[in-house]
Amino acid sequence: MASDAHVHGHEETLALREQFDTADQQKDASTLGMWIFLITEVMFFGGLFLAYTVYRHTYPDVFAVASTSINVYWGAANTVVLLCSSLTMVLAVRAAQLGQKQMIVLFLILTLLLGGVFLGVKAKEWYDKYEEHHIPGPTFHLEGLNPDNAVSQGHAQLFFSLYFAMTGLHALHMVIGAGLLLYLIVEARKGIYSPEYNTPVDLIGLYWHFVDIIWIFLFPLLYLIDRHMK
Amino acid sequence: MSNDTHQHVDSVTTYVLVFVGLICLTVATTAVAFVDLGPFSVVVALGIACCKMLLVALFFMHVRHSTKLTRLVVLGGLLWLGILLLLTLGDVMSRGWVGVPGR
Numbered sequence: 001m002a003s004d005a006h007v008h009g010h011e012e013t014l015a016l017r018e019q020f021d022t023a024d025q026q027k028d029a030s031t032l033g034m035w036i037f038l039i040t041e042v043m044f045f046g047g048l049f050l051a052y053t054v055y056r057h058t059y060p061d062v063f064a065v066a067s068t069s070i071n072v073y074w075g076a077a078n079t080v081v082l083l084c085s086s087l088t089m090v091l092a093v094r095a096a097q098l099g100q101k102q103m104i105v106l107f108l109i110l111t112l113l114l115g116g117v118f119l120g121v122k123a124k125e126w127y128d129k130y131e132e133h134h135i136p137g138p139t140f141h142l143e144g145l146n147p148d149n150a151v152s153q154g155h156a157q158l159f160f161s162l163y164f165a166m167t168g169l170h171a172l173h174m175v176i177g178a179g180l181l182l183y184l185i186v187e188a189r190k191g192i193y194s195p196e197y198n199t200p201v202d203l204i205g206l207y208w209h210f211v212d213i214i215w216i217f218l219f220p221l222l223y224l225i226d227r228h229m230k
Numbered sequence: 231m232s233n234d235t236h237q238h239v240d241s242v243t244t245y246v247l248v249f250v251g252l253i254c255l256t257v258a259t260t261a262v263a264f265v266d267l268g269p270f271s272v273v274v275a276l277g278i279a280c281c282k283m284l285l286v287a288l289f290f291m292h293v294r295h296s297t298k299l300t301r302l303v304v305l306g307g308l309l310w311l312g313i314l315l316l317l318t319l320g321d322v323m324s325r326g327w328v329g330v331p332g333r
Contacts, residue, residue, distance in 0.1 A: 027237070028297050028299075028300070031296065031297075031300055032297070032299060032300050032303060035300055035303050035304055035307075036303060038307075039303065039304070039306075039307030039310075042307055042308075042311055043307070043310065043311060043314065046311045046314050046315065047314070049315075050314060050315055050318055050319075053315070053319065054318070054319070054322050057319075057322065057323060058322075072260065072263070076256065076257075076260045079256050080253060080256060083249065083252045083253060083256065084249075086249075086252075086286065086290055087245060087246070087249040087290075089290075090245050090289075090290045091242065091245060094239060094240065094242070094245070097237055097239045098239060195237075205290075205291075206291055209286050209287075209290045209291045210291075212286060212290075213282075213283050213286050213287070216279050216282045216283055216286070217276075217279050217283070219256075219259075219279075220259055220263075220275035220276065220278070220279050221275075221276075223263075224259060224260065224263035224271075224275050225263070225271050225272045225275050226271075227263040227264055227271075228263060228264060228265060228266040228267065228271055229266075
């Protein structure tokens with residue numbers, strides 16, 4: 001095997017493992033694998049989006065009141081923060097493709113900071129919901145329901161259960177993403193990413209943008225679509 | 231090792247333009263949410279979200295430079311998501327259309 005690899009001028013490096021013929025083939029295989037993982041994530045979040053749509057269709061009036069109790073400006077600001085982090089992430093990937101070792105670290109740190117800002121704002125929004133007694137449980141109460149009875153309050157708790165499940169799962173993905181970014185920063189500081197080998201930066205970039213896309217759909221569905229009824 | 235990688239490196243200008251587009255769409259979708267479009271509020275909000283998804287996937291996630299196999303997998307995944315959503319919603323939303331004895 002070693003002599004065979006030698007004939008083709010290959011050595012096993014980070015840029016080319018011996019089971020692949022070319023670095024391109026190896027990179028394509030890694031990218032395909034990451035996309036297949038992301039598709040499983042799409043189906044995973046898809047179930048939650050579906051549950052939300054079904055219950056919003058079943059209890060439209062209660063869901064409209066519950067949805068408009070969320071602060072749209074914090075949500076919009078957080079969308080902008082997450083889009084900024086996607087820009088810095090793609091610039092980190094570009095720096096890795098060009099082998100600009102200092103720039104990779106700089107853009108990864110910026111991405112991590114913006115991810116932290118997003119999670120901070122999210123925590124503030126959740127704390128507001130806690131203060132307003134909008135967390136499902138014995139002390140739950142949502143104002144403005146008509147009729148304001150136990151049944152409507154139950155349907156409103158359904159909205160907030162879905163709200164916390166969806167934003168919570170999204171935030172969990174952000175926390176995992178932040179851990180992956182920390183790993184990338186440590187590795188990038190060693191200077192191992194180059195135009196020949198930057199697959200981890202590229203694939204974690206795909207993950208980060210995917211989490212951004214989930215928020216791109218969560219924002220209008222949870223914050224916006226019933227706003228005009230108020 | 232021969233340097234036979236032909237990865238596409240997009241310009242910073244491309245990425246910044248896509249980013250500006252995404253911010254404009256975010257402002258637009260937030261502003262239009264306060265306008266009463268009736269049932270079309272959902273359509274407009276999801277339409278804008280799909281445009282943003284396409285921008286992120288095609289440019290930031292490099293789908294426009296990816297292999298045909300990767301594109302097929304992405305489209306296949308969206309197809310399965312479509313089946314999940316359409317068939318379930320088709321069931322739930324049509325249940326009231328015909329009288330079912332015992333309900």
